[in-house]
Amino acid sequence: MIWVQEIFYEAKGLIDYFYRSVIVLQLMRQFTDRDLKYPCKIRFASNFLMLQSIVEVEEKLRLLVASAEWRGLRNSRSFEASRVLNTIQRESFWIESKEILMFMEPIVRVFRFVDGDGLTSGYLYEAMERARRVLEQLKETDNRYEQILKIFDKRRDENSLSQIHYAAAILNIAYYCGPRFKKNLKFKEATEFIGDTLVPQAERGDFYEQLASYQMKSSLIFSSSAMIMMEKCRPPNHVVLQPVREIEVLEMLHKQKKRNRLSAEILVDLVYVRMKSLMMEKKATLEQKNMLPINLDNISVYYDDENVEDIDREIVG
Known part of the structure; x- marks a missing residue:
C-alpha cells in the first residue's frame, strides 16, 4: 500500500518539523491550542492516532502556514519548511488522509474493544x-x-x-x-x-x-x-474465591502488639492480602460491568494505553 505509506511518511514529517524547534512548536500550539500525537512503533495504532490528530486541526494548520508569524520564522524558506508548507496546502494530502482514517477507524475500534477489560x-x-x-x-x-x-x-x-x-x-x-x-x-x-x-x-x-x-x-x-x-x-461469569489465607493473616496481625515486630513472613502475607483486596475490588467492578450489554456503536477509537501493534506495518509495508 504505497499511497498509505506516503501519507504516513508526510504526516510524520509534519510532526518531526513542528517538534524539532521550540519556537515552531510554540507557534503551532498557539494556532492549534493542542499537541499532536507523535508516532511510536511500540504503541497501538500510533500511525492512525498521529494522522487523526493532524486531520482534526486541518483548518488551523492551514491558517498557521499562511500567517505572518510563519513567514517571519528564521527558517521559513528552508527545504524542510517548504516541504511542510506544500504538504499542508496540498488538497490531496487531506483527502487521502481522511480516506485512510475512514478505513482504519472500524479496525481500530475492534482492537480498542477487545483490548479493554471485561467479557x-x-x-x-x-x-x-x-x-x-x-x-x-x-x-x-x-x-x-x-x-x-x-x-x-x-x-x-x-x-x-x-x-x-x-x-x-x-x-x-x-x-x-x-x-x-x-x-x-x-x-x-x-x-x-x-x-x-x-x-x-x-x-x-x-x-x-x-x-x-x-x-x-x-x-x-x-x-x-x-x-x-x-x-x-448479559450473563456474567462467576468465580468463587475462598479467602482462607486472608482470614489467617488478619488473625495473626490482630495478635501482634507492635507493627515493627512483624516477621518477614507476615509482611509478605500482608502484601498478599492487600493485593488480593485490590484484585477483588477490580473483580467486583468487572462483574458489574459485565452485566451490562455492549453497544458497539459507542466504542471509542481514542486510546491512552496502547499495546504493541503491527497492522500499521503490514498495511504500510
Whole structure:
C-alpha cells in the first residue's frame, strides 16, 4: 500500500518539523491550542492516532502556514519548511488522509474493544463484520482497498476469530435476534465443535436438543421477559474465591502488639492480602460491568494505553 505509506511518511514529517524547534512548536500550539500525537512503533495504532490528530486541526494548520508569524520564522524558506508548507496546502494530502482514517477507524475500534477489560467474546464476530462491511463498501468504489480487505480477512481468520468466537456470536441473543445477523456456515461448524469437543458424551443429546430449540427461536426460550432482559444485561461469569489465607493473616496481625515486630513472613502475607483486596475490588467492578450489554456503536477509537501493534506495518509495508 504505497499511497498509505506516503501519507504516513508526510504526516510524520509534519510532526518531526513542528517538534524539532521550540519556537515552531510554540507557534503551532498557539494556532492549534493542542499537541499532536507523535508516532511510536511500540504503541497501538500510533500511525492512525498521529494522522487523526493532524486531520482534526486541518483548518488551523492551514491558517498557521499562511500567517505572518510563519513567514517571519528564521527558517521559513528552508527545504524542510517548504516541504511542510506544500504538504499542508496540498488538497490531496487531506483527502487521502481522511480516506485512510475512514478505513482504519472500524479496525481500530475492534482492537480498542477487545483490548479493554471485561467479557467481549460474544461481540467480537459482530465487531469484525462491521469493520469488514466498511472495507467492502470502500472496495466497491476504489480497487485500492482490495489488498487491505485481503489483509483484513487473513488476519481475521488466522489470528482473531476462533470456533469459540463463532459459537459465542450465535449465543449472543442480541446479535442473533438483531437485523445484522446473517447465517454463516462457520456458525454450524462452531456449534458442532462445541458439542463434539466440550460437551460430555452423556450430555450431547440434551445439548443438541436445546440448541435446536434455540435456533428455531422457541417461545420457551425467547419469551417476552427474556427479550427485555436481553436489552438490559448479559450473563456474567462467576468465580468463587475462598479467602482462607486472608482470614489467617488478619488473625495473626490482630495478635501482634507492635507493627515493627512483624516477621518477614507476615509482611509478605500482608502484601498478599492487600493485593488480593485490590484484585477483588477490580473483580467486583468487572462483574458489574459485565452485566451490562455492549453497544458497539459507542466504542471509542481514542486510546491512552496502547499495546504493541503491527497492522500499521503490514498495511504500510
